[in-house]
Amino acid sequence: MSDIIRRDPRAEWIMRNRLHPLHDQYVSQEEGGEVRGPSGLIRKFPHKVGFIGPNGIKRIDRLKGNSSAPQGRRSSAAQEVQLPLHTVANPDYYIMVAADMVGGRLTSHDKDILGLAHKLIAEEGGNGAVVAVCFGEVKEEHFDTAGADRVLHIEGEEFEGYAPEARMQALAQVESQYTVKHWLFPDSIHGGCDLASRLAARLGERPATQAWQVNAEQAVSRGASASLDITRKTPKILMLLEECADAIDETRHEATPLTLETFSVAAPTITDQGLMDVDPNAIPLGEAEFILSAGNGIHNWDQFHEAAKVLGATEGASRVAVDDGFMPRFRQVGATGTWVTARVYVAVGISGAIQHMQGIGQVDKVVAINTDAGCDMVKRAALSVIGDSEEILAELMKLVAEHKQTSLSDQAEENSNAA
Amino acid sequence: MPHKVVSLISVGRHPQSGRSRRAEQDSRAVELGLKLAGTDLDVVHAGNTEEPTLRQYAGMGLPSVTVLEQDEKADAVESLQSYLQSEKVDIVLTGVRAESGESSGMTPYLLAESLGWPMVSRVADIVEVKDGEAQVLLALPRGQRRQVTVKLPFIASIDNAAQAARQSAFGPGLRAKMEAQQGSESVDEIRLNWEEVPAKARPKRLKVVKAKTAADRFKAATAKPQGGSGKVMKNESVEEKAKAIFDLLVEEKVIR
Numbered sequence: 001m002s003d004i005i006r007r008d009p010r011a012e013w014i015m016r017n018r019l020h021p022l023h024d025q026y027v028s029q030e031e032g033g034e035v036r037g038p039s040g041l042i043r044k045f046p047h048k049v050g051f052i053g054p055n056g057i058k059r060i061d062r063l064k065g066n067s068s069a070p071q072g073r074r075s076s077a078a079q080e081v082q083l084p085l086h087t088v089a090n091p092d093y094y095i096m097v098a099a100d101m102v103g104g105r106l107t108s109h110d111k112d113i114l115g116l117a118h119k120l121i122a123e124e125g126g127n128g129a130v131v132a133v134c135f136g137e138v139k140e141e142h143f144d145t146a147g148a149d150r151v152l153h154i155e156g157e158e159f160e161g162y163a164p165e166a167r168m169q170a171l172a173q174v175e176s177q178y179t180v181k182h183w184l185f186p187d188s189i190h191g192g193c194d195l196a197s198r199l200a201a202r203l204g205e206r207p208a209t210q211a212w213q214v215n216a217e218q219a220v221s222r223g224a225s226a227s228l229d230i231t232r233k234t235p236k237i238l239m240l241l242e243e244c245a246d247a248i249d250e251t252r253h254e255a256t257p258l259t260l261e262t263f264s265v266a267a268p269t270i271t272d273q274g275l276m277d278v279d280p281n282a283i284p285l286g287e288a289e290f291i292l293s294a295g296n297g298i299h300n301w302d303q304f305h306e307a308a309k310v311l312g313a314t315e316g317a318s319r320v321a322v323d324d325g326f327m328p329r330f331r332q333v334g335a336t337g338t339w340v341t342a343r344v345y346v347a348v349g350i351s352g353a354i355q356h357m358q359g360i361g362q363v364d365k366v367v368a369i370n371t372d373a374g375c376d377m378v379k380r381a382a383l384s385v386i387g388d389s390e391e392i393l394a395e396l397m398k399l400v401a402e403h404k405q406t407s408l409s410d411q412a413e414e415n416s417n418a419a
Numbered sequence: 420m421p422h423k424v425v426s427l428i429s430v431g432r433h434p435q436s437g438r439s440r441r442a443e444q445d446s447r448a449v450e451l452g453l454k455l456a457g458t459d460l461d462v463v464h465a466g467n468t469e470e471p472t473l474r475q476y477a478g479m480g481l482p483s484v485t486v487l488e489q490d491e492k493a494d495a496v497e498s499l500q501s502y503l504q505s506e507k508v509d510i511v512l513t514g515v516r517a518e519s520g521e522s523s524g525m526t527p528y529l530l531a532e533s534l535g536w537p538m539v540s541r542v543a544d545i546v547e548v549k550d551g552e553a554q555v556l557l558a559l560p561r562g563q564r565r566q567v568t569v570k571l572p573f574i575a576s577i578d579n580a581a582q583a584a585r586q587s588a589f590g591p592g593l594r595a596k597m598e599a600q601q602g603s604e605s606v607d608e609i610r611l612n613w614e615e616v617p618a619k620a621r622p623k624r625l626k627v628v629k630a631k632t633a634a635d636r637f638k639a640a641t642a643k644p645q646g647g648s649g650k651v652m653k654n655e656s657v658e659e660k661a662k663a664i665f666d667l668l669v670e671e672k673v674i675r
């Protein structure tokens with residue numbers, strides 16, 4: 001066929017005339033195909049643009065179907081995109097990231113450091129792999145998207161709990177078994193800094209502490225209580241501040257397990273006697289790990305205080321509870337109160353006003369107890385329980401008391417068995 | 420038998436004015452040392468005898484301060500190590516991080532490694548020293564405490580959670596004796612090659628939205644954060660609801 005564009009004046013005329021009886025037929029024929037004018041230019045037919053929305057109003061989609069939620073197909077669930085897999089076969093060297101793994105999961109600090117490790121490999125070139133080294137119980141499921149090419153999980157009773165000496169010896173063993181280019185540690189109070197210092201002293205390396213700007217050649221670190229920037233050649237052991245690099249978010253990694261040869265651990269000189277009981281209300285609200293927070297939905301305040309005591313939670317409050325005089329001002333959570341960092345936050349009778357939500361932005365798990373299933377706190381919460389706060393707190397206290405009884409009797413049994 | 424306790428002190432830096440002062444953690448180490456050993460406490464500084472801030476430490480009730488005289492550029496670890504080796508020391512207390520110099524916090528670790536002693540970091544209190552062992556309280560994040568037992572002799576770095584230092588008295592501080600000894604002379608060569616400039620403010624991390632279309636960016640900028648809407652329990656019995664909360668609390672290990 002020739003590519004001469006032939007016009008059909010009659011068809012054009014019918015298409016222009018919306019009142020023509022054959023109009024709909026011609027328009028639907030044209031559907032999808034583009035219309036060429038006499039000179040070959042694409043013609044847009046303004047009456048055909050858009051579609052009729054669900055309530056009969058004409059809608060024009062100027063994003064041409066690129067918008068995240070296409071209007072035509074409503075409620076199509078957001079699709080999980082499969083990120084490209086980054087593979088490293090037979091690496092020449094490793095960059096070890098000794099993650100804090102607070103609560104068995106990678107912290108955002110750990111993830112930033114994994115990101116930095118990949119940046120270092122990209123700059124240094126060569127076939128390097130990033131290893132996430134972790135101890136103790138591991139609950140993390142997303143090592144792959146966090147950027148770990150390999151995972152070295154060092155298990156064993158001697159590394160559980162507080163065992164910095166044994167852990168340091170394990171890392172020294174890793175050093176002798178693998179070609180390690182860099183050791184990266186979070187410079188954190190969760191043990192990363194302690195472990196790194198021990199390893200550095202053992203290996204006789206001079207580490208860069210509080211490093212925050214690192215590339216393959218140079219590391220900038222803070223000194224003199226963060227008033228100096230020290231620039232030096234990038235050392236082997238680095239302790240990194242938070243937000244030292246961006247976490248991995250565009251690739252997936254293999255996260256294949258590595259193994260460590262067994263070795264003998266010297267008897268520890270520090271023995272762990274376990275955590276001490278501290279008065280939860282003596283912990284500053286901003287630091288507390290577990291907060292039971294009261295709002296306008298609490299009517300039995302004696303019971304609330306009792307519940308906080310039984311659960312071992314630090315008490316918090318919404319502004320209304322404070323303004324009404326039921327709680328002291330320093331217990332207020334939110335924009336004009338304290339910004340909390342708790343891992344678990346139980347909001348009892350709090351509606352979830354934005355000023356309150358700002359204060360709990362960093363909280364991991366929110367539990368809502370509320371009579372109103374539609375309130376904002378329920379939308380934010382990982383677990384919401386709809387019901388009267390008084391009944392639920394009473395039941396919860398009963399459960400916790402039972403739990404404590406059984407664990408106490410278990411302990412007593414163990415002791416009597418041991419004796 | 421009283422134990423020989425040594426507190427290591429350094430020159431601090433006031434966070435706002437930048438003037439030298441007694442360092443926060445080192446003075447807590449002196450305070451803890453005074454609690455353990457009274458005025459038998461040996462307080463050691465490696466550096467200059469003329470340093471005026473040493474008088475501020477001395478003003479906490481110390482009859483004398485031992486100074487291992489050395490140059491500013493010299494490494495303190497070497498002098499301290501030979502001093503600790505020559506004395507019969509049971510407990511060495513330091514700060515976690517110095518407020519001047521490199522502030523790497525490596526000093527206690529290097530000393531512990533070279534002396535072969537245990538090192539406990541971030542100590543909040545030393546509860547008891549008995550039978551060649553000490554009961555030590557460690558400061559953990561979120562205000563938690565852990566108790567550990569450690570054999571003497573050992574080195575401990577003192578956290579800010581330890582008891583705050585007492586007021587320093589000016590007169591007794593002036594009258595205290597400065598006992599000078601010869602320190603090491605080896606210069607910290609590695610550090611000479613470093614470039615040190617006043618700290619730049621660190622850039623704040625911005626929330627970067629990697630969205631393909633304007634509508635997505637608009638949504639990211641305006642939408643309320645939705646926590647992926649968790650589990651909602653409406654019609655279950657009160658027992659079931661409480662049990663669900665209880666299970667979550669146990670799983671998160673906030674109830675022990």
Ligand SMILES: Cc1cc2nc3c(=O)[nH]c(=O)nc-3n(C[C@H](O)[C@H](O)[C@H](O)COP(=O)(O)OP(=O)(O)OC[C@H]3O[C@@H](n4cnc5c(N)ncnc54)[C@H](O)[C@@H]3O)c2cc1C
Nearest residue numbers: 295296297318319334335336337349350351353371372389
């Ligand atoms: C400038 C400014 C700053 C502010 N700063 C803060 C701040 O820092 N922190 C803060 O918290 N607020 C702040 N507020 C106030 C905030 O806007 C809300 O008014 C407040 O957070 C609401 O508190 P609430 O959720 O406890 O009360 P309400 O909004 O009254 O919510 C009570 C909730 O309890 C539920 N309830 C009722 N009875 C029961 C029951 N028997 N059992 C279970 N649930 C029940 C209800 O369904 C409701 O959801 C600020 C306001 C302004 C204007």
